[in-house]
Amino acid sequence: MTDGRQAAERQVREWLDEYSAPTAGAAHLLCDRHDPSTVAFTLVEPDLTSTPFTHGELADESRRMATVLVANGVARGDKVPVLLGKRRELIVALVALWRIGAVHVPLFTAFATGAIVLRVEGASASVVITDASQRSKVDPIDAVTVLDVDELAAAAVDAEPFTDDAAIGGDGTLVQLYTSGTTGKPKGVPVPLRALAAFQTYQHYSLDVADDDVFWNAADPGWAYGLYYAILGPLVGGRTSLLFNAGFTPESTVAVLTAFGVTNFAGAPTMYRALRAGADTSGVALRRASSAGEPLTPDIVEFGLAHLGTEVRDQYGQTELGMVIGNHWHADVALPLRSGSMGQPMPGYAAGIVDGQIALDVENSPLLWFTGYDAAPEKTAERFTKDGAWYLTADTGKVDDDGYFSFTARDDDVILAAGYRIGPFDVESVMVKHPSIIEVAVVGRPDPEGIRGEVVEAFVVLREGFTGSDELEAELQALVRDGYSKHAYPRRVHFVESLPKTPSGKVQRFILRRGDA
Template identity: 60%
Template sequence: MSELPAAISTQIDDWLAVYDAPDADAAYLLVDRHPADRVAFTQIEVGADGELATTDITFGQLADQSRRLATALAARGIGRGDTVGVLMGKRVELVVSLLAIARLGAIYIPLFTAFASPAIEMRLTGGAAKLVITEPSQVDKVKGIEGVDQLVAGPEFDALLADSSPLEESVAVGGDGTLVLLFTSGTTGNPKGVPVPVRALAAFHAYMQFGLDVSDDDVYWNAADPGWAYGLYYGVLGPMAAGQRNLLLHAGFSPATFVKVLGELGVSNLAAAPTVYRSLSNDPAITGFSLRRASSAGEPLTPDVVSWAVEALGCEVRDHYGQTEHGMFINNHWNDALREPVVPGSMGFAMPGFTCGIERGEIAIDTSASPLLWFTGYLDAPDKTAARFTGPDRTGWYLTADAGRREDDGRFYFTARDDDVIIMAGYRIGPFDVESVLITHPSVVDVAVVGRPDQLRGEVLEAFCVLAPGVVGDDALENELQVLVKEGFAAHAYPRTVHFVDELPKTPSGKIQRFKLRETTP
């Protein structure tokens, strides 16, 4: 790829001057500086008859409601440095809560609504949350979590907004101040907390412009869930930082509803997980759209889906690559100044603001030449942090733990994960979380979970269980174990197949050799 235009380097410097300033105020940067009458989000509800109902929410409305909620949260003892969990689907109250938390200099913990109570409790207690804001459909999951108060969207939430006066002045925590605490998927232990500072908004804004090429004329829709990085960074934070509207579909995924939104809302710039595109491609009736841009993140798309998209959606779908620790940083960029022909199998080029290479066989980021790099370490995990960097004090190369290669033309290719994380429908699932639930069953004495390739979801989970003496593995026990995971960890992360085996392959030191399980015949 040719040398970057000077205008792009200047733009990055300008963003850093704003988002990394010592007096950076997240609420001002996300909302208050934008015209009050500009639409920030369009909330979409699906009626019983399948019809869509839309409501526009302006930056001015978000500013007022978040100021009022901030006053109410302050009255509950929330202040600078405190952590607050938010367990909600794609609804306006989630955005209002995030902004109110930011106005107090507090820290937002996103929680995925498919998680069961134990996974939610782990994140709330791991992040030392004082409060969780949730919705009626999720409230049972947070009842009884010791030391964590609850606030529920609905009459209680609305009353707080109506009865509270707007907070006069937001707390400016500066570019290094933590805005979000997002937990990764665990592989060999509990998920790790990633503190996301205010200055990360510079990288998110850059991806909106360079990777996705969202323009003022676009109807932009990031369909990912805000409980995870791609949906939070580029469905909530990135659009607000850039002053762009996003759509919030408050409903579960179905191809029929998805297509209805594309058509009725006139979506022109779409960002979604590969599973969405694969699901749509299986329906021959989905055709005739004319999107300007379409982007995918989470795992590589297969060539058949890319070919389908050109005919059905009106443009190719471009793969992008990133991590919770950085956001997206290697892309098949859509921006006119950066766009290059897509080469099948390639994730593209390093995004401006990041210098990337291959170090120790892994895709890596040069910390000394990447001004948009914002990750400084995991919460309370110095050893795990040190393992990510080749030099002392978080210097040298940041190692992604994803194996890959870089060709002479600068394009990067993903080859394999060095860890055991499973990517299903764009969601990263650590086997340790699922194994920790399965091993609690009295019939299971040892267990390992791996990913198996799946045409629709990319990967699905399979469990290998060693049973207690005298226990017979049958369909009833398999179903029992699947339900255990759904209720003990997350509804989406249950093993589609449970194998009952005599023993697990292990190294002499006792480490499970999951690669051998993945090589077994389905």
């Protein structure tokens, strides 16, 4: 272990000890201990006007908001879904809830009522916080009180500051997220206060967010990566985070990157692919670029070097874990990139391969905070080996002799063809190099001849100017057959306008497998 890695492991232990204390409180760790004059968030509107939001303003507004929430029946331990865009009142409402000791249940603004109901009912929530733009989605839900955040904020102006901040301790629940549900009904993931140590470790060592960085994590805080690392990580670490109150488009992303001189950017592979597809990035000059959510194909690394000012580094995690493996940026733990690899374990974690799955060594991963799903013991048991020694990710992968991990597939995405186990990511990484392709997803579907078990099929989104044809299909098949493996080439190539995705941008391969796309 290098001196830098040893120093990182010591720092991790210090953060963990502090945030695990039985007297620890969320509002203190996330807001009150910071210099009140420092900027917590740069709030950016769709027209690119911006407002600095200081820790002192956040402390004052959240204390008054907490008083109003208590008056509306919110109490310590209550699970409170919040359906708001990336606006000032979102941050105020969250810190107010945490002052009370209530539990935040994130809701994504692109959800329809059905997805919201699953989470509201799963959390047994009686109160939902939203605004006028989202209220129509919540009003049909029976037996919940809907609180309008703008009405709460207006009442908070004259309210007395809340002074009885809850000390929930390191094991107290801060957030309850729900998994994206790509393979089943969403499961509740309680996030304890001590998880802040893991979030700060990622922010510091993997993303390398420095004091003078202009940092923007473009992920939506309705999902884990955005909540953990656009809000919680920056707050606990005292780093300024840019919050853009609009959805993703390549054009608006470039506009924000250039207008605010962003130097440290994090986002999903989908975002980088969209930028690569034709956005003018000539004014972008990043110091750090990081990707999470799905495996990063090598062409995006090359795109970053050519058009963003830096390579894009792939990092790996889950809702249940936060980020745990990565191509880290900080000098103490940074290593050279290896094509197709997602890197090495983050300080505070030890990982291996168990039964083909990427797994975490529980005893030697002090930052591991997941202990189980809410009210789902059978699902929880699936995440651990019988002896409890390893957390199982359900993602298949491999590790080389130097400790670099690589992803092959979610366990249920592995293709079994003629006795071969084929990881879709490996095939996608070859196909996406073709100049006609923006995106590609590879799945296994039943062999119509009944010989191979499954056959590889590819779903391809083409760039403007290219048209799907038998000739292009043959060219793509040959690219895989000759450049990767004869047994892994796609027997059929489907040319589609878009790929089915979760609201967080993950490809829903199960939809492609069953032929609904």
